[in-house]
Amino acid sequence: MTAETSRDLTIAEVRLTPILIADPPLLNTQGVHQPYTPRLIVEVVTADGTTGVGETYGDTKYLELARPFAAKLIDRRLTDLNGLFTVADEVAVDRSRVHDQVDVGGLRGVQTADKLRLSVVSAFEVACLDALGKALGLPVHALLGGKVRDAVEYSAYLFYKWADHPEGVVGEKDDWGAALDPAGVVAQALTFKERYGFTSFKLKGGVFPPDEEIAAIRALAEAFPGHPLRLDPNGAWSVETSLRVARELGDVLEYLEDPALGTPAMAEVAAKTDVPLATNMCVTTFAEIQEAFTRGAVQVVLSDHHYWGGLRNTRELAAVCRTFGVGVSMHSNTHLGISLAAMTHVASTVPNLHHACDTHYPWQSEDVLTERIAFEGGRIAVPDAPGLGVTLDRDKLAALHRRWLDDDGTLRDRDDDAAMRVADPGWVAPVMPRW
Numbered sequence: 202m203t204a205e206t207s208r209d210l211t212i213a214e215v216r217l218t219p220i221l222i223a224d225p226p227l228l229n230t231q232g233v234h235q236p237y238t239p240r241l242i243v244e245v246v247t248a249d250g251t252t253g254v255g256e257t258y259g260d261t262k263y264l265e266l267a268r269p270f271a272a273k274l275i276d277r278r279l280t281d282l283n284g285l286f287t288v289a290d291e292v293a294v295d296r297s298r299v300h301d302q303v304d305v306g307g308l309r310g311v312q313t314a315d316k317l318r319l320s321v322v323s324a325f326e327v328a329c330l331d332a333l334g335k336a337l338g339l340p341v342h343a344l345l346g347g348k349v350r351d352a353v354e355y356s357a358y359l360f361y362k363w364a365d366h367p368e369g370v371v372g373e374k375d376d377w378g379a380a381l382d383p384a385g386v387v388a389q390a391l392t393f394k395e396r397y398g399f400t401s402f403k404l405k406g407g408v409f410p411p412d413e414e415i416a417a418i419r420a421l422a423e424a425f426p427g428h429p430l431r432l433d434p435n436g437a438w439s440v441e442t443s444l445r446v447a448r449e450l451g452d453v454l455e456y457l458e459d460p461a462l463g464t465p466a467m468a469e470v471a472a473k474t475d476v477p478l479a480t481n482m483c484v485t486t487f488a489e490i491q492e493a494f495t496r497g498a499v500q501v502v503l504s505d506h507h508y509w510g511g512l513r514n515t516r517e518l519a520a521v522c523r524t525f526g527v528g529v530s531m532h533s534n535t536h537l538g539i540s541l542a543a544m545t546h547v548a549s550t551v552p553n554l555h556h557a558c559d560t561h562y563p564w565q566s567e568d569v570l571t572e573r574i575a576f577e578g579g580r581i582a583v584p585d586a587p588g589l590g591v592t593l594d595r596d597k598l599a600a601l602h603r604r605w606l607d608d609d610g611t612l613r614d615r616d617d618d619a620a621m622r623v624a625d626p627g628w629v630a631p632v633m634p635r636w
């Protein structure tokens with residue numbers, strides 16, 4: 202009898218714990234991060250008592266899908282990962298909550314019912330893989346076919362930021378200080394390097410007029426000669442502005458990320474510059490690949506394993522990218538260690554991963570794990586322990602859930618515009634292109 206057949210890997214219980222996690226006042230083209238952001242922690246428990254954990258976006262529209270989805274998993278086999286997609290199709294999406302337009306709050310491209318469902322599926326897929334790995338005594342990367350590298354490289358994700366959340370807003374104090382000009386950005390990059398050893402740097406742009414952001418990248422290039430640099434204004438620029446920035450920074454950029462909004466605009470930019478274009482906005486689903494690749498709109502796709510539907514779909518995306526000679530790497534949004542571990546496992550198995558992955562994790566002072574995940578030299582060692590190789594800290598989870606319960610509802614949905622209006626009551630989310 203194999204280890205698997207000797208155990209009862211029927212899903213007996215699924216626990217969903219929405220939480221609010223502290224987030225610093227990071228600026229983007231839509232506004233500023235709220236002091237707390239919602240995440241959902243998923244636990245899948247088998248009949249023989251093996252537990253696996255997953256994590257995804259925790260806004261109300263995700264919770265509303267995750268709850269009926271979780272109920273449908275009871276009595277299903279843990280190993281039926283393909284079946285998760287069939288189950289997801291059976292869960293109704295409240296279409297009034299889905300905008301067939303750019304998801305301005307999340308800056309994650311067009312939001313569709315499918316993308317919502319896939320973001321929910323991803324947390325359950327990760328939890329099932331974690332439990333399966335624990336049951337079999339194998340790390341998640343082994344379940345994905347095996348790691349092809351022992352460590353995964355991440356880039357420092359630099360943000361313009363305020364020192365504190367606006368006056369009157371309750372939030373955790375962070376120790377990063379403000380970064381609102383080129384000197385502040387360089388100081389932040391130095392701190393990232395000192396604390397985590399990162400050697401590649403991405404600046405979240407679209408916050409200040411392009412010339413100021415050009416100056417910030419120039420300052421980074423001077424401070425870190427020869428290091429890979431990226432600038433991501435989340436589609437805030439016109440085609441002309443994108444081309445001007447590409448001309449001015451072409452000698453120092455590894456790539457420009459979503460300079461203009463949408464595949465047609467990205468294709469126009471790509472046709473007139475040699476600077477590679479990356480995206481986590483115009484190619485966010487399999488359905489968007491054909492147009493973008495045939496038009497040559499993007500040279501690197503940044504997978505967010507949440508909205509691509511999990512780790513196995515991320516590998517499928519990597520295979521499609523490989524076929525078309527398009528690069529692949531990873532994007533992240535405000536997240537905790539479970540998602541970082543999941544990213545690290547899948548990234549370790551992708552042969553054509555030639556760019557350091559993004560992670561917001563250093564901005565998160567809180568986690569639900571017993572131990573924070575450590576970076577060394579900007580890399581995370583790929584865990585070989587069974588499952589994801591992480592342990593849930595129930596006290597921390599309960600405390601963050603308590604914060605979610607105590608919230609009056611205002612922070613349960615990420616809303617960068619609303620957060621900006623606290624500081625600037627006249628703020629209106631900019632219409633793109635902004636510059």
Ligand SMILES: O=C([O-])C(=O)C[C@H](O)[C@@H](O)C(=O)[O-]
Binds near residue numbers: 535
């Ligand atoms: O690479 C990206 O586009 C992101 O990380 C999207 C995020 O929503 C980011 O803009 C943020 O958290 O402000």
Ligand SMILES: [Mg+2]
Binds near residue numbers: 480532
């Ligand atoms: Mg991006």
